[in-house]
Amino acid sequence: MENQRDPSGKTPGQGPLLSLINKIKALVKTIFSSSFKIGLVYFAAGLVPALIIGWLFFPALLYSKQTQPMNFNHALHMDPEIVSEIQGDTETERCLYCHSFRNDGTFTGIPEIGVCSECHKDDDFPLGESEEEELLINEYVTNKREIPWLSYSRQPDCVYFSHIAHIELGKLECTTCHGNRGKNQVLPAYEKNRISGYSRNIWGKKISGLKKDTWDSMKMDDCAACHKEKGHEENNACFTCHK
Numbered sequence: 001m002e003n004q005r006d007p008s009g010k011t012p013g014q015g016p017l018l019s020l021i022n023k024i025k026a027l028v029k030t031i032f033s034s035s036f037k038i039g040l041v042y043f044a045a046g047l048v049p050a051l052i053i054g055w056l057f058f059p060a061l062l063y064s065k066q067t068q069p070m071n072f073n074h075a076l077h078m079d080p081e082i083v084s085e086i087q088g089d090t091e092t093e094r095c096l097y098c099h100s101f102r103n104d105g106t107f108t109g110i111p112e113i114g115v116c117s118e119c120h121k122d123d124d125f126p127l128g129e130s131e132e133e134e135l136l137i138n139e140y141v142t143n144k145r146e147i148p149w150l151s152y153s154r155q156p157d158c159v160y161f162s163h164i165a166h167i168e169l170g171k172l173e174c175t176t177c178h179g180n181r182g183k184n185q186v187l188p189a190y191e192k193n194r195i196s197g198y199s200r201n202i203w204g205k206k207i208s209g210l211k212k213d214t215w216d217s218m219k220m221d222d223c224a225a226c227h228k229e230k231g232h233e234e235n236n237a238c239f240t241c242h243k
């Protein structure tokens with residue numbers, strides 16, 4: 001081979017490997033040069049606040065707040081001094097007064113207006129003096145119209161969930177999955193995820209996904225984790241939860 005000068009100015013015999021090493025050396029030099037370090041500091045100074053702002057405002061953008069048609073006071077209805085008709089040995093039994101099972105074992109979910117009108121019959125004899133009860137009777141009971149409640153825990157249609165299996169076979173309490181919802185005086189904010197369309201209760205309040213209590217979120221992994229913990233891993237096949 002002829003002894004030519006390389007156009008890049010390198011001495012012949014210097015292979016591509018050596019030139020690569022030289023390039024890396026030069027790069028390392030720039031990284032440790034002060035100007036690059038200053039650049040890095042500015043970059044971090046911009047990135048960190050951007051992340052913090054994103055962390056704070058992302059939920060506000062991702063979720064839209066919606067209001068329930070009226071308030072419902074669980075604590076008042078569960079107080080035996082006020083509502084003596086609702087009885088039972090356990091708290092779960094008392095919840096089942098309104099959230100009952102049909103004869104075929106399916107769950108009624110949020111009670112229909114017929115359940116309310118057993119007690120809130122008509123506007124001539126209201127049980128109390130509150131405006132909320134007036135609205136209930138005039139707007140819904142008298143017109144036999146269902147209250148369009150927004151459901152906090154409703155899963156996407158592809159998910160199959162049976163309450164009777166969890167409550168009667170699994171012996172679980174409502175609190176395990178719903179927290180203190182049965183003790184609320186005022187309905188919590190309903191936040192709808194703009195992308196998936198379902199409520200924030202499923203994904204959890206924390207954007208980080210970390211949870212403290214079993215009811216903080218009810219995603220696929222949450223269902224599966226409890227099945228594993230309770231020794232029911234046989235239910236962690238796709239077609240058990242999805243039908």
Ligand code: HEC
Binds near residue numbers: 077083098115117136
């Ligand atoms: C077993 C009887 C019973 C049933 C069933 C019942 N309620 Fe009541 N409700 C009461 C009593 C008693 C009060 C207390 C009235 C008062 O003193 O204001 C009350 C109060 C209320 C009030 C007014 C208090 C407030 O400000 O929250 C509303 C609204 C209400 N109920 C909604 C409902 C709805 C909706 C249903 C159906 C899902 C329902 N109730 C089912 C007995 C019942």
Ligand code: HEC
Binds near residue numbers: 111187
């Ligand atoms: C007097 C009837 C009544 C009784 C008794 C009652 N609830 Fe409710 N429950 C309702 C009504 C009406 C709603 C719809 C409004 C709301 O979200 O609170 C509801 C909603 C709920 C929801 C929200 C479901 C969802 O995803 O939107 C949960 C959870 C719940 N109830 C749990 C309980 C528990 C636990 C108890 C017993 C401690 C209980 N309830 C007793 C009437 C009742």
Ligand code: HEC
Binds near residue numbers: 092099155167175
């Ligand atoms: C193992 C967890 C678990 C337990 C225990 C549990 N739930 Fe639920 N609950 C859910 C899930 C998941 C959904 C959503 C179901 C769906 O979308 O089909 C739900 C939905 C509901 C709803 C709303 C139904 C609707 O149509 O939107 C009510 C009301 C409710 N549960 C009340 C109760 C009550 C009362 C108890 C106790 C007697 C109870 N749940 C126990 C997990 C549970």
Ligand code: HEC
Binds near residue numbers: 161170223224230235
């Ligand atoms: C806190 C614990 C717990 C959570 C959370 C839970 N499960 Fe379960 N699940 C159980 C237990 C325990 C059983 C077994 C009941 C039995 O057969 O004794 C079960 C059984 C089942 C079964 C089989 C019974 C049937 O209906 O055919 C399905 C399906 C199921 N779970 C779906 C779900 C889904 C979907 C979710 C989440 C939305 C969920 N589970 C969340 C504890 C849980």
Ligand code: HEC
Binds near residue numbers: 237
């Ligand atoms: C223990 C119950 C359970 C099992 C087992 C399970 N899933 Fe799910 N899956 C859910 C629940 C609850 C959701 C809704 C909440 C979520 O997105 O995490 C879901 C959501 C999904 C979605 C998103 C659907 C949507 O509309 O957002 C897909 C896709 C899916 N599952 C596929 C699978 C596949 C594939 C398997 C088997 C490898 C599987 N799942 C096993 C409970 C389960």
